[in-house]
Amino acid sequence: MAPTTAAITPTSQAHEKTLGEQYVVHKKDRAMVGHKDFSDDIPVISLAGIDEDYPGGRREQILKKIVSACEEWGIFQVVDHGISDELFTQMFELSRQFFALPDEYKLRYKMTQGKKGGFTVSSHFPDEAVANWRELMLFMERPIQGRDYSQWPDKPEGWRPIIDEYGVKLAEVSGKLYELLSEGLRLERDALTKTLGEIHGHLVVNHYPKCPQPDLAVGLKRHTDPSSMTVLLQDQVGGLQATKDDAKTWVTVRPIKNALVVNLGEHLYYMSNGRYKRADHRAIVNGEHNRMSIALFFHGENEAKVYPLNVKEGETPLLEEPITYAEMRKRHNILYLDRIKIAKLAERENWSQEELMRKLTELEQRSNA
């Protein structure tokens, strides 16, 4: 009998009866709100009329809505952004075909240390005990001269022109959002983008296959994005969840055809001195449908300076000294892992919720000092 290859990816494990134990998350991290229990709490903002740029014009209203969404959630959806649905359909179709390819093919593009993009299963840190029920393909989209096409799959055909167009169109939308977010901080329109230097675009295509025991797993654990801003396209299945009260309650973001979800990341949180929240989010899975999302992470240059741009009278700056973008990302990872360690300790030593919150706040303050 020919030896069988062990199923390596969640796609090839999706047909098993039970979930592999590496995917079983702690009770407190399981979803209590379902992937289809859609909420309308996350603002949906139309960009129609954004060029009506005069007192009382549409731009003013859009600005108000965006600023209030960022102050409350750090996450919102935009519609009427001017990108055709056809482009989104093409992106999803290429992605669907790619993830349906055999493990051996996808693993040819496996992302290892030093590689510029590629295929990854789960993408959890080695220190995290539990794996995410997902696989992903990372394309280093920009700067264009930094691309390594040997890490771009040749199947299905046609990734390059579609990603080129997708990158350009999303950069246009994010450019408009950066202007509004700068204005919301009472700064010149180019204030935020100027601090980033050359923008780096990392395009992550996430695949969450249908899961044998979806109540026990998560697709992508709770996190904030290490980016400046992330613009996310999700399919119609549902599974993106957000919290604004430190994971006490979660809402499932309603999928809207042709909408883009905007998540503010670490960079905009610091630059606004915490006035804009960072999107606190996760992705859950289900037992009926494969789900896909396509996230374009906008990053600054490693050497870009990160510091609160205008600290108001009486406010404490979140950072005492400017740090580099690379340092910001490093701290973000360390903080993420330290939070996990503290949560484990709290469980072992039976801390009260207040004690845990106090320790986590202290941890964050230390990381900013």
Ligand SMILES: O=C(O)CCC(=O)C(=O)O
């Ligand atoms: O799949 C989703 O909806 C969320 C993806 C996400 O948060 C990420 O890739 O950082």
Ligand SMILES: [Fe+2]
């Ligand atoms: Fe994310």
